[in-house]
Amino acid sequence: MNQRIEPYRIESEPYYRPVSDEVSLFEAAYARRIPLLLKGPTGCGKTRFVEYMAWRLRKPLVTIACNEDLTASDLVGRYLLDAAGTVWHDGPLTVAVRYGAICYLDEVVEARADTTVVIHPLADDRRMLPIDRLGELLHAHADFELVMSYNPGYQTALKDLKVSTKQRFGALDFQYASFDIETEIVGREAGVDADLASKLVGIAQRSRDLRGRGLDEGISTRMLVRAGALIADGVEPHAACRMALTRPVSDDEDVLDALDGFVDAFFGP
Structure with a gap:
């Protein structure tokens, strides 16, 4: 194996709790090298799932966090000056x-439009990457797989994937796990007992009911793990919830009052 790719190997198993048939479907897609689009809200486990599948398949994982400044050159490469010229x-x-x-292109719609043009020939039967600066047409290695994620709830007509891009991919839908499974995940990841984990999940589920009524997104599983870890470290539950759950998701006083009320309902006023 080329040493360039070795640092991208995941040596230990990431914790991931399957919620449906997503593992077997990913394996089937990988066997056919069908590129995949993971759709779901922020913090519901998409990135952890990809890490787990890379470990399970024993394949290196190159993760790219997309943002509005990401260009095609950032993805493909560029000439740089060093000691050799x-x-x-x-x-x-x-x-x-x-x-x-x-x-793995994480939150791909945050990237500039020219980046999706680059991936088109990789995501169909050609499996090629044109590198114009080198005059090279790079054929993808047999083990290469392209995975992208995005949050449909945040997209607008001006900031969405083109149909011509979407149709090159298979898609897996992700949502927050059921109450019991999310409680199991939070307990395992934060190192807290089931009673505390269930209270945190209860707060999150109530917050998700406010989506579209003051909140763009409810409290995510990732945030629950942080709050649980803080409480496990001795932080008072109300303070931990304010810092890790309620204040990050809103600045609106009415919404914050409602969220604080959810915390009080589970941890007492």
Whole structure:
């Protein structure tokens, strides 16, 4: 194995609790090298799922956090000056394509439009990456797989994937887990007992009912794990919930009053 890709290997098993048939469906897609689009709210486990599948399949994972400043050159590569002069440096997408990794574009719609143009020939039967600066047409390694995620709840007509992009991918829907499963996840990840974990999940589920009524997104599983960990470390529950759950999701006083009321309902006023 080329040493360029070794740092991207996941050596220990990430904790992931399956909620449906997503593991077997990912494996089936990978066997056919069908690129995948993971759709779901923030903090529901999409990234952890990809990490778990990379470990399970024993494949390197190159993760790219997309943002509005991400360009095609950031993905593909560029010439840089070093001690040897002007030298070409592969970008993370090129590394994954060249050496056979799973490439995960996290929140892909946050990236600039020219980045999706780059992935089109990788996401269909051609499985090729044009590197114009090198005059190279790079054929993807047999083990290469492309995975992208995005949150449909945040998208507008001006900030969404084109139909021509979506149709190149299979798609898996992610939602927050059921009460029992989310309680299990929070307890395991935060190191707290089931009673405390269930109270945190109860707060989150009530907050999700406010989506579209003052909140863009409710409290996520990721946030619950942080709050639980703080409480496990000795932070008073109300203070932990304010810092990790309620204040990050809203600045609106009425919404915060409602969220604080949920906390009081489970932990007492």
